[in-house]
Amino acid sequence: MKTSASVVLLTSVLLGLFACARSAPVDAALRANGDSPPKAEAPPEAPPAFNANRAMQYVKEIVAFGPRPMGSANHKKVENYILTHLKRDTVEQDDFEVDTSEGKFPVHNIIAKLPGTRDGIVVIASHYDTNWPLRNTSYVGANDGASSSAAVLEIANQLRGKPRNGYSVWLLWDDAEESMRLPWFDPESLYGVRHLAQKWQDDGTLKKIKAFILLDMIGDADLNIDRDHNSTSWLEDMVYQAATKLGYQSHFFARDNEVGDDHAPFMQRGVPCADLIDLDYGYNNVFWHTPQDTVDKLSPKSLEIVGTVTLETLRLLDQK
Numbered sequence: 406m407k408t409s410a411s412v413v414l415l416t417s418v419l420l421g422l423f424a425c426a427r428s429a430p431v432d433a434a435l436r437a438n439g440d441s442p443p444k445a446e447a448p449p450e451a452p453p454a455f456n457a458n459r460a461m462q463y464v465k466e467i468v469a470f471g472p473r474p475m476g477s478a479n480h481k482k483v484e485n486y487i488l489t490h491l492k493r494d495t496v497e498q499d500d501f502e503v504d505t506s507e508g509k510f511p512v513h514n515i516i517a518k519l520p521g522t523r524d525g526i527v528v529i530a531s532h533y534d535t536n537w538p539l540r541n542t543s544y545v546g547a548n549d550g551a552s553s554s555a556a557v558l559e560i561a562n563q564l565r566g567k568p569r570n571g572y573s574v575w576l577l578w579d580d581a582e583e584s585m586r587l588p589w590f591d592p593e594s595l596y597g598v599r600h601l602a603q604k605w606q607d608d609g610t611l612k613k614i615k616a617f618i619l620l621d622m623i624g625d626a627d628l629n630i631d632r633d634h635n636s637t638s639w640l641e642d643m644v645y646q647a648a649t650k651l652g653y654q655s656h657f658f659a660r661d662n663e664v665g666d667d668h669a670p671f672m673q674r675g676v677p678c679a680d681l682i683d684l685d686y687g688y689n690n691v692f693w694h695t696p697q698d699t700v701d702k703l704s705p706k707s708l709e710i711v712g713t714v715t716l717e718t719l720r721l722l723d724q725k
C-alpha cells in the first residue's frame with residue numbers, strides 16, 4: 406500500500422465524536438431478588454472468540470516459506486497452504502494472468518464463502534503476496550501480508566460450521582497487491598483486487614456487498630491502527646464502536662492517514678470500506694518493506710485485538 410505524506414491531526418475532535426459505546430449490563434440485583442430484568446435489556450454478549458496463538462502460528466508458517474512474490478514457487482506454496490485450511494469451505498478461485506513491465510505472471514485470488522441468512526455480503530480481506538522488487542532479499546512480510554492473512558484464516562475458523570444469523574461473509578486472500586516497483590507505482594499494483602472489483606461489478610455481486618473490511622499490517626506489537634480517510638466514515642465509526650465495546654479503543658484512530666490499499670477499487674465503485682492498517686511499523690515506519698519485517702516485531706495480542714474487533718464489527722453490521 407502507499408500513504409500520503411500529509412497526516413491530518415484531527416485526533417481529539419474525532420475521538421470526541423466517536424466515543425459513544427453502547428453498554429447493556431444486566432441488573433444482577435434484580436435477578437438475585439427473582440425479578441426479571443427490564444425487557445429492553447439484552448443479556449450481555451460474550452466478546453468474539455479468536456485464538457491468537459493459533460493465528461500467530463499461521464504467521465510463522467507463512468513466513469517460513471520465504472519471500473512469496475507472484476509467480477514464485479514459494480507463492481504457490483502459500484496458495485496451497487491457504488487452500489488446505491479451507492477444505493471444509495466453499496471456495497472460489499479467481500485466477501488470471503497479468504502482463505507487467507517485469508513479465509507475465511499468474512494471479513490467484515482465493516475466496517471462502519460462508520453463507521448467512523440475510524441478503525448481502527460482508528467481505529473481509531487480506532493480501533498474501535510479497536513485493537517483487539524485494540524478491541532477492543530475505544524479505545518475508547511478516548507484518549505486511551502474513552499477519553493479516555493469518556488473522557483471516559483464524560476468522561474462518563471462528564465462523565466455520567456455525568449458522569450465521571446475518572450477512573454472508575466472504576473471506577478474501579487477494580494476490581498481487583504489492584507494487585512491481587518501489588516506491589509505489591499505481592499502474593502496476595493492486596492487480597488482484599482490481600480484477601475482482603471489476604468482475605464483481607460485471608456479474609452483479611458488487612451491489613450485494615454491504616461492507617469491505619481490509620486487514621493490513623495488523624501484527625505490530627505496538628499496535629496503532631490509523632484512521633484512514635480513504636475509507637468510509639460510517640464503517641470506520643462502527644469499527645471504533647466495536648473496539649470501544651471490547652475495551653481496545655486505545656489502539657484505534659489516534660492517528661489520521663490517507664492510505665492507498667486493496668480497498669481502493671471497491672471504494673471507487675461505491676462499496677463501504679474500512680482499511681484497518683497500522684502504518685507506523687517501527688520508529689517512522691522503518692521496518693515497512695524491508696527485510697526487518699520479521700515475526701519478532703509482532704504480538705499475538707495485536708492479532709487478537711484486530712481479529713476480535715473485526716468480528717465485533719461484523720456483529721454490529723448484522724444488527725444494523
Ligand SMILES: [Zn+2]
Nearest residue numbers: 406549583694
Ligand atoms: Zn506492502
